[in-house]
Amino acid sequence: MSARTITARPLDATAFAPFGDIIDIRPQPDKIINQGKCARYHDLAGLDFTKGGKAGISLFDAEARSFPYRLELMERHPLGSQAFLPLHEQPFLVIVAEDNNGKPGQTQAFITPPSVGINYHRNIWHGVLTPLSAPGLFAVVDRIGGGKNLEEFWFEEEIIIEKDR
Amino acid sequence: MSARTITARPLDATAFAPFGDIIDIRPQPDKIINQGKCARYHDLAGLDFTKGGKAGISLFDAEARSFPYRLELMERHPLGSQAFLPLHEQPFLVIVAEDNNGKPGQTQAFITPPSVGINYHRNIWHGVLTPLSAPGLFAVVDRIGGGKNLEEFWFEEEIIIEKDR
Helix, strand or coil: CCCEEEEEEECCHHHHCCCEEEECCCCCCCEEECCCCEEEECCCCCCCECCCCEEEEEEEEECCCCCCEEEEEEEECCCECEEEEECCCCCEEEEEEEEECCEEEEEEEEECCCCCEEEECCCCEECCCEECCCCCEEEEEEEECCCCCCEEEEEEEEEEEEECC | CCCEEEEEEECCHHHHCCCEEEECCCCCCCEEECCCCEEEECCCCCCCECCCCEEEEEEEEECCCCCCEEEEEEEECCCECEEEEECCCCCEEEEEEEEECCEEEEEEEEECCCCCEEEECCCCEECCCEECCCCCEEEEEEEECCCCCCEEEEEEEEEEEEECC
């Protein structure tokens, strides 16, 4: 089997922008609150829930993975965005792909900085939650509601994801 | 000045229930996803946004406090719930009060376990964000929208909050 290989690189704002939002502090807060003791960075994610769904907070507890990571499956959520907020300071692996006629096309992999979240926009192809070490606990803000909100794509040939050296 | 003193105790589900939700894993997940590698604990917070507001994700970066903590101010948000999700594994201090004719009444203080979030229900009196050590970085899911969504109450006499021994 001649697997394709891609390299995971540090999360890059420009490269990630077409796929979602990076939930991180910015050079300047939008507001200082609580008697000067708290900086607010306001409304950092494009939450987008269709067909009667609404935002909810869930927890995902995922098994840690390691490099090289074998990507067999990608998924997308046609009815809503999905944000992942790490409840720890460990980096995690973020995999996204352009859509190519209803299948994942060109695929990219990123490693997040500590204490940074991401929000996949609605209907963006992405890998499943892949922490790189324990604990694999994340708060997830995604669509609560009925309807078919999961589309999966299994690769005929897996993609090997290696760490940038 | 004869300040009142209360003791912060470990976060207690029964005692906290009238004020909000504890965002923590449960004995059993609601669903196992991602080929058995991820547990989903579904829809753990009562998100409640009125008067045209909607859910958003912001970041709060707050200064760490220490015991004894002098509580001078409480606040409430009449138009929406507010969830705090620690982007780290450090406990934080949670202060809530019953309403007593438009002012904070009986006040309680709790210390969260690591990697546990909380969601204050709409219009519940609570203290400002009080991490107990750095980093003080939290994702906040609260109401994005116009209108007057902040009511503050300054105590004539501060409340001293001590740690349980």
